[in-house]
Amino acid sequence: MGQMNKESVLDLVMEFIEDKDVIVSTTGLTSRYLYQQYDNPQHFYNPGAMGLVSSIGLGISLFTEKRKVFILDGDGSLLMNFASIVTIGINHPLNLVHIVLDNTSYDFCSGELTNSSKIDLEKFARLSGYKTTKTINSIKGIKSIKKELKNGLGPFFFVLKTDPIKKRNYKRPIDLPQIKKRFQEFLQDDNKKSLTVG
Amino acid sequence: MKENEFNNPHGSSNANIDAFVNSLQKLNFDFATGIPCGVQNHIIKKIKKFQNLIHITSNSEQEAIGIATGAYLTGKIPIVYMQNSGFFASSNDIASLLVPYKIPLLFIVTWRGLPNENAPQHKVTGNTTKKLLSSMGLDWEVLTKKNSKVLPKRAMEVMNKTMLPFIILIKRGWDR
Numbered sequence: 001m002g003q004m005n006k007e008s009v010l011d012l013v014m015e016f017i018e019d020k021d022v023i024v025s026t027t028g029l030t031s032r033y034l035y036q037q038y039d040n041p042q043h044f045y046n047p048g049a050m051g052l053v054s055s056i057g058l059g060i061s062l063f064t065e066k067r068k069v070f071i072l073d074g075d076g077s078l079l080m081n082f083a084s085i086v087t088i089g090i091n092h093p094l095n096l097v098h099i100v101l102d103n104t105s106y107d108f109c110s111g112e113l114t115n116s117s118k119i120d121l122e123k124f125a126r127l128s129g130y131k132t133t134k135t136i137n138s139i140k141g142i143k144s145i146k147k148e149l150k151n152g153l154g155p156f157f158f159v160l161k162t163d164p165i166k167k168r169n170y171k172r173p174i175d176l177p178q179i180k181k182r183f184q185e186f187l188q189d190d191n192k193k194s195l196t197v198g
Numbered sequence: 199m200k201e202n203e204f205n206n207p208h209g210s211s212n213a214n215i216d217a218f219v220n221s222l223q224k225l226n227f228d229f230a231t232g233i234p235c236g237v238q239n240h241i242i243k244k245i246k247k248f249q250n251l252i253h254i255t256s257n258s259e260q261e262a263i264g265i266a267t268g269a270y271l272t273g274k275i276p277i278v279y280m281q282n283s284g285f286f287a288s289s290n291d292i293a294s295l296l297v298p299y300k301i302p303l304l305f306i307v308t309w310r311g312l313p314n315e316n317a318p319q320h321k322v323t324g325n326t327t328k329k330l331l332s333s334m335g336l337d338w339e340v341l342t343k344k345n346s347k348v349l350p351k352r353a354m355e356v357m358n359k360t361m362l363p364f365i366i367l368i369k370r371g372w373d374r
Contacts, residue, residue, distance in 0.1 A: 024268075044271065046295065048290065048293075048294025048295055049260075049263075049264070049290065049291040049295035051260065051264075052260065052261070052263070052267070052295065053264075054264070055256075055260075055261045055263075055264025055265045055267075055268065056264045056265070056267050056268040056271075057268060058264075058268060059254075059264065059265040059266060059267060059270075059271070060268040060269075060271055060272055062252065062254070062269065062272075063252075063269060063272040063273070063274060064272055081258075081260065081261060081264070083258065083261060084257075084261055084264075086257060087254065087255070087256060087257060087261065087265070090255075091254065176298045176299045176300075177299060177300045177361075179299075180299045180300065180301070183271060184271055187271060187272055187273070188273065
């Protein structure tokens with residue numbers, strides 16, 4: 001388990017994401033916190049369909065040339081759709097940044113542990129074909145991601161170790177069709193429909 | 199038809215399959231993914247050859263739905279193909295992502311487990327496929343030799359109105 005509070009980690013992550021970038025976030029606290037604190041058209045929230053956030057991110061990244069696509073995933077979510085890293089590795093979109101907020105637990109449900117504490121997620125990503133990978137345990141490490149994105153080659157995979165959350169009652173995204181429409185308009189804005197696979 | 203005449207992936211294509219696939223092609227579908235079923239063998243092979251269509255190989259039906267959703271959000275018009283077994287497997291992803299967000303993906307789904315099939319693993323899903331679809335409020339239609347030219351266009355028209363997935367159901371032997 002990590003030292004860093006999940007909300008603080010999300011705050012730091014939002015610091016290096018640019019206005020033109022895409023953010024797809026997973027179920028539970030991640031989407032709700034972002035919706036409450038940072039909502040704007042660059043966000044697509046996955047409130048159900050646990051595990052699918054990385055696949056949604058992949059689908060977007062394949063056809064989004066000028067933007068980075070940030071997948072804000074969780075350890076439980078990733079493990080639920082683990083073969084996703086195979087597909088991402090095979091298609092290797094250069095603009096895909098897969099961030100896993102790893103608190104080794106199903107925090108938003110009951111705090112039960114996931115299997116992520118017993119394995120090295122970064123090693124799996126490396127083997128699958130992600131080009132730049134890092135496991136991060138500190139604020140300094142999160143702040144260094146900006147430089148990694150600038151100098152490194154995608155697809156990127158960053159595991160950010162966090163504490164299980166304490167607070168629970170963040171707002172839920174409710175008007176999903178409106179969020180979708182807004183997101184589609186955001187993408188259409190100066191977006192070329194071409195494959196970014198390198 | 200005899201049991202061993204169904205599901206022959208090495209059998210040849212025919213005019214009925216071509217009619218269906220050609221009418222799909224006219225509607226500018228430009229993305230496809232899924233988990234194949236032998237019954238759809240020729241359909242999938244031909245879809246993959248559409249000009250301007252990007253195909254991604256997925257590991258599961260759930261993953262396929264996620265990727266197709268992402269592609270759809272960027273403006274692609276996806277086809278997602280699978281067997282009804284896979285539809286059941288991904289039913290929550292459909293119910294909790296596609297339906298509430300109103301994401302109209304075209305599903306091409308093989309209907310296994312019909313009374314003429316002797317496969318215990320398909321019996322329950324065969325009997326409950328229609329019930330699952332209607333309980334999720336999704337429109338569907340069975341592909342036939344008669345409607346193969348017009349069904350894709352009808353599916354698109356319905357999806358443009360409902361903004362929900364449409365399911366084209368394919369029975370074994372439909373084309374013969």
